[in-house]
Amino acid sequence: MSKMSHINVIEKYEEHRVAIHNLLSSILSCFADDKMFEKSDEELAEFLNSLCSYYPFVSLLYLLDAKGKQICMNVPGSQFKHHPKIGLDADRSNRPYYLAAMKADGVAVTEPYLSSVRRELCLSASMKVNNDDSTIKGVVVLDIDLSSMLAILTGDSRRIHFEPYFKAMYTLIVLGLFTVALMLLYAAGVECLDVIYAMMTPEKRLEMPLGVVIYLTLSLAIFDLGKTTLEEEVLLYKDVLRHSSTRRTITRFIAVIIIAVSIESLLMIFKFALKGDGEHIIEAVWIIIAVASLLVSLGIYVYLGSKAEGMLLNNRDKQKAG
Template identity: 35%
Template sequence: YYRAMHEHRCTITDPYPSLLNDDLTVTASQPIFDEHGEIIYVACIDMPLNEVLKIAHPMALESAAGRFFRLGYAGFTLVLSFVSLLLFVKGIEGFLSYGVGHADSIEIKDIFESTILLTLSLAIFDLVKTLFEEEVLGRLKNDHASSIHKTMVRFLGSIIIALSIEALMLVFKFAMTEPAMLVNAIYIIGGVAMLLIGLAVYIRFTNSGERH
C-alpha cells in the first residue's frame, strides 16, 4: 500500500507468509487516480504465490492433461538420456579398448567413428536438457522463443557435424578400397550441403523475426 502510494504505480510485494494459513502470499497494489491525477484510493489484493505462478506460467497448471503430458515428456527424456549415455560409452569404448600407452596403434577410422558417436551423444543430451527443464520442470526462460531457436541450431549443427565426419570417413575409405562407391559419399555430402542451406535459411528468417 505505502509503496504504491509513494511510487504512484502498481506494485507487487515479495512473497511473505500469510497470517491466515502461513502460505506464501503476494500483495498487488494499484493506485486509483482522479481526473486531476490525485490518488483517490489504493486497491489491494492478496493472492497465494502458487496461484500467481499458475497465471504467469500456464504450463504449471496441475491438470490431469498437464500431468499426463509432463509424465510423457519425463519418459522421453529418460529414454533419450539412456540413448545419449550409450552413445557416449560406445564413443569412448573404442579408445579404451586399446589400453593405456598404445595411442600409436589407434586407427583413424576409430577416431572418426568415436567422434561421430560423441557428437550425436552431445546433441541428444542438449535436447534432453531443454525438454527436461522446460517441459518437465516447467522452467521457461525469459526469451522462450530464443531458447528454442538456440537449441534447434545446436541440435542441427551437431547432426551436420556428425554427417560431415561420416562423409569424410567414407571418402577416405572408398578412395582406397572401392572407388566405384564414392558416389554414396557424394550423396551424403549433398545432404549435408542441403542441411547447411536449410539451417542458414532458418537462422536468417528467425533472426529477422526477432529483430521485428
C-alpha cells in the same frame, strides 16, 4: 521444460502488461468497500476462498489503515495455504503499493517485485477505501503470484501439471542415449587395445584404426544429442508459445546432426582413399553436398524466423504506443 526464470517472467509480463493491469483493476474494484474492514479474519478467509475459485493466482489479501498499518493477518489464497499468517500491526507506510494507492483515484498496480514471503515475483494491487465523509478508511491490498497469473492468461496452466511426467520421460531417453554413448566408448577402447597389441606384435599386420574414430565420432554425436535434449527439455525453460524457443531447439538439434554427418562423410572419404577404392568416394561427396544444403537451409530458416519475430515485436510495440 523447467520453471520460468525471473527474466522470463518479467519479459512475459511486459508483453501482457495492459491486460494484467486491467484485469487486476476490475477484480479489486468489484469487491473493495468499507464493509471489508468490519469482517473478521475468518470471514476474510472465506471471502478470499470464493474469489480464488475464479482467480487462483491471488496469493494474499490484507488490509491497511489510513496510516499504512496492517490491521489484519495475512489471508492466504486457496492455492497458497502454506503462507504464514503473520503481518498484524506491521508498518506498510513505506511500501510502493500503499504510496501508490494513496495517490491514485482507483486501483494501483505495482511493478513486479520479489515477495518477502515466497521469494517469487509478484504484483500488488491496492485501492484506498473512503468513508461516507470522504475521509480515508484504509487500503485493501491483493498480492498476485505473477507466474501463476501469466500461466492462466496464456492458457499454459494445464500443461504445467504435466511437466513432471514430460521431464521424467525425457530423462529416461537421455539416460538411454548416454548409455549408448558409453557403450561406443567401450568399443573404441577395445579397438584401441587391439591396435596397441598389433603394434607390439611384429607378426601381426597393422591396419588403420578407422574403427576407433568411427566409434568415438558416433559416441560424440549421440552424447551431444543427449546433452541437447537434457538442456532443452529438462533443465532450461522453453516458452512453447514463442517461436524463438522452438527455433533455438531446432537449430541445436540440426547442428548436432550436421556435425555428426559431416564427420562420418569425411571418414568415408579417408577410408576409401586409403583402401584405393576411389569409385565410392563420390558417395561420400554427395553426403557432404547434402550436409551443405542442410546447413544453408538451416541458415535461411533461422534468418526468416528471426526476421518474422522482429516484425511481430515491432507491430506489438506500435500497438502499445498507439
